[in-house]
Amino acid sequence: MKRAHLGLVLLAALLAALPAFAGSYALSVATLILYFAYTGQAWNVMMGFAGQLSLGHSLYVGVGAYAAGAIFFHYGIGPWAGLWVAILLCVALGMVIGFLAFRFGISGVYFALLTIAFAEFTRIGFDHFDWVGGPGGMFLRVAQRDTWDVAAFRGPPLMYYYTMLFLTAGAFALCSFLLKSRAGYYWQAIRENEEAAQALGINSFRWKMYAVALSSAMTAVSGVFFAFYYNNLFPEQMFHISRSIEIILGPIIGGVGTLFGPILGAAVLTLLSDGITELLAALGWEFPGIKQVFYGVVLLLVVMFLPHGIWPPLARRLGLNA
Amino acid sequence: MLEVRNLSKSFRGLRAVRDASFDIPAGDIHGLIGPNGAGKTTIFNMIAGVYTPDSGDIFLDGKRIDGLRPDQVCAAGIGRTFQIVKPFAGLSVLDNVIVGALQRSKNVSEARTLSHTILEKLGLAPKRELPASSLTLPDRKRLEVARALATRPRLLLLDEVMAGMRPIECDLMVQVFRDLNRNEGLTILLIEHVMRAVMALARNIGVLHHGELIARGTPEQVVRDPAVLECYLGEETEV
Numbered sequence: 004m005k006r007a008h009l010g011l012v013l014l015a016a017l018l019a020a021l022p023a024f025a026g027s028y029a030l031s032v033a034t035l036i037l038y039f040a041y042t043g044q045a046w047n048v049m050m051g052f053a054g055q056l057s058l059g060h061s062l063y064v065g066v067g068a069y070a071a072g073a074i075f076f077h078y079g080i081g082p083w084a085g086l087w088v089a090i091l092l093c094v095a096l097g098m099v100i101g102f103l104a105f106r107f108g109i110s111g112v113y114f115a116l117l118t119i120a121f122a123e124f125t126r127i128g129f130d131h132f133d134w135v136g137g138p139g140g141m142f143l144r145v146a147q148r149d150t151w152d153v154a155a156f157r158g159p160p161l162m163y164y165y166t167m168l169f170l171t172a173g174a175f176a177l178c179s180f181l182l183k184s185r186a187g188y189y190w191q192a193i194r195e196n197e198e199a200a201q202a203l204g205i206n207s208f209r210w211k212m213y214a215v216a217l218s219s220a221m222t223a224v225s226g227v228f229f230a231f232y233y234n235n236l237f238p239e240q241m242f243h244i245s246r247s248i249e250i251i252l253g254p255i256i257g258g259v260g261t262l263f264g265p266i267l268g269a270a271v272l273t274l275l276s277d278g279i280t281e282l283l284a285a286l287g288w289e290f291p292g293i294k295q296v297f298y299g300v301v302l303l304l305v306v307m308f309l310p311h312g313i314w315p316p317l318a319r320r321l322g323l324n325a
Numbered sequence: 326m327l328e329v330r331n332l333s334k335s336f337r338g339l340r341a342v343r344d345a346s347f348d349i350p351a352g353d354i355h356g357l358i359g360p361n362g363a364g365k366t367t368i369f370n371m372i373a374g375v376y377t378p379d380s381g382d383i384f385l386d387g388k389r390i391d392g393l394r395p396d397q398v399c400a401a402g403i404g405r406t407f408q409i410v411k412p413f414a415g416l417s418v419l420d421n422v423i424v425g426a427l428q429r430s431k432n433v434s435e436a437r438t439l440s441h442t443i444l445e446k447l448g449l450a451p452k453r454e455l456p457a458s459s460l461t462l463p464d465r466k467r468l469e470v471a472r473a474l475a476t477r478p479r480l481l482l483l484d485e486v487m488a489g490m491r492p493i494e495c496d497l498m499v500q501v502f503r504d505l506n507r508n509e510g511l512t513i514l515l516i517e518h519v520m521r522a523v524m525a526l527a528r529n530i531g532v533l534h535h536g537e538l539i540a541r542g543t544p545e546q547v548v549r550d551p552a553v554l555e556c557y558l559g560e561e562t563e564v
Contacts, residue, residue, distance in 0.1 A: 185427050192424040195413035204399035204428035
C-alpha cells in the first residue's frame with residue numbers, strides 16, 4: 004500500500020509539473036488523456052463497480068454539454084451555474100433509464116441495449132431541436148484569452164489542463180474512497196451475484212440507482228468541460244455510439260473495476276493512436292479511419308492476452324495490490 | 326419464532342407446495358426432508374422472500390414476512406444459504422463475509438472484525454485473502470454459511486449445505502451448528518439430503534412429499550412413520 008501511495012504522489016507531482024516542460028501540442032494530448040481518464044472513471048462506477056453495462060454514456064456527455072452550452076449561448080450564464088443544470092438533467096435521465104431497467108428486471112445485454120436506445124433517440128431528437136441549432140450545431144463564442152477567467156471558464160489551454168487534472172484526481176480519490184466503503188462492497192456484491200447480494204440484505208434496486216446517479220452526474224461534468232473546451236457541439240458528434248465506445252475503451256483496456264485502469268487505459272490508447280497518426284503523417288501516408296482500426300486491434304490484443312486489462316498484471320508486477 | 330400457515334405455491338399449474346403448515350419455536354433445529362421435487366426449496370424461497378406465496382402466511386415473531394423482498398427478509402433477521410452456491414467469485418473470502426456483516430455493522434472496520442471471528446469459527450480463516458473463486462466446493466459451502474451468519478440472523482435457513490461434503494467434514498459442520506445453537510441461541514431450519522447430518526442435528530423433522538407435509542416429529546418418530554417409509558421406499562405389498 005505504501006508503494007502505491009508513493010507512486011500516486013509522484014505521478015500527481017509529475018502531472019502538475021508537466022506544463023513547465025511540455026509544448027502546447029503535448030499539453031493538448033495530455034488534456035485529452037485526462038478527459039478520457041475522468042470520463043472512463045465515471046463509466047467505471049456503473050460497470051466496473053456495480054456491474055451495469057452502459058453502452059450509451061455519450062448520452063450524459065452530450066446532454067451535459069448541450070445543457071451548459073445552451074444556457075451560456077442563449078443567456079450568457081456561465082458554466083458554474085450551467086454545471087448544476089447539466090448534472091440535474093443527466094441524473095434525471097439516468098434515473099429514468101435505471102428505473103425502467105431495474106424495476107422491470109432488464110439486465111445484462113438488454114440493459115446495454117436500453118442505454119444505446121436512449122443515446123440514439125436523444126441524438127435524433129437533438130437533430131430536430133432548433134433551439135440548440137439542430138444538425139447544424141451550436142457554436143459558443145470563442146474568446147482567446149491569455150488570462151485565466153475562471154468565472155466564465157475561459158482561458159489559455161493551461162487552465163483546461165489543470166481543470167481536467169483536478170477532476171481526474173478528484174474522481175480517483177472519490178472512487179477509491181467509495182470502493183472501500185459500504186457502497187463499494189454493496190456494488191461489487193451486486194456485480195458478482197445479485198441474488199446472493201439481496202439475500203445478504205442489500206436492496207439491489209436502490210444501490211444500482213445510486214451507481215447510475217453518480218456515474219451520470221460525473222459524466223455530465225465531462226460534457227460541460229467538452230462544451231467549453233471545444234466550443235462547438237453537433238448532435239452527430241456528441242451522441243454517436245462511437246463516442247460511447249471511445250469512452251469505455253480506456254477502462255476496458257486498462258482494467259474494468261480497477262481504480263487505475265481508466266487512467267492507464269486512456270493514456271495508452273490516446274498516446275498510441277496519436278503516435279500512429281503522427282507517424283503516418285510524418286511518412287506522408289494517409290489512411291482515413293486508421294484510428295478505428297487501431298482501436299480494434301488494441302482491443303483484440305488486450306482481450307486475447309490480458310482479459311482483465313493491462314493494470315491488474317502490471318500492478319502485480321509492481322508489487323501493488325490493484 | 327417462525328410460523329408457516331397453509332402455504333401454497335404453484336408454477337404453471339404444477340402445485341409445488343400445497344397447504345403446508347408448521348412452526349419452529351425459538352432455539353429449535355428443524356429439519357425439512359423429502360424426495361427430490363417435494364417442494365422443500367420452494368418453501369425455503371417463500372420464507373426467504375424470493376417467491377411470493379399464492380396463499381398462506383408466514384410470520385416471524387408474530388410479524389408477517391411473506392411478500393417481503395429478500396433484503397427485507399434478511400433485515401428482519403433471517404439468514405439463508407443457497408443450495409447452488411453463489412459466492413462473490415471475484416472478491417476475497419473475507420470481503421464476501423464483510424458484505425454480509427455490513428447488514429448490521431455501522432462501518433467497514435466493524436464488519437471486518439466480525440467477519441474475522443466468523444471465518445475463524447468456520448475454519449476459513451487461513452483462506453481469507455484468497456479469491457472466493459479459488460475455493461473447493463466444501464469451502465464454498467462453508468463460505469455460504471459464514472456470509473449468512475455475518476448478517477447476524479435469529480433464524481438461519483440452510484439449503485443442503487452438507488451435500489458434497491465428506492463424512493468427517495459433515496460432522497465438523499454439524500458441530501459448528503450445534504455450538505451456534507447452544508451458545509448463541511440461533512434457530513435453524515435446514516433442508517438436507519444427507520441423513521447423517523439431519524439425524525445428528527435436527528430436534529424436529531417435517532417430511533414433504535408432492536408438496537404436502539406428510540409427517541412431523543422427532544427424528545426417531547419420523548423414520549418409523551409408515552407414510553414416510555412409503556414415500557422414500559415405495560408401498561409395501563404382499564408377495
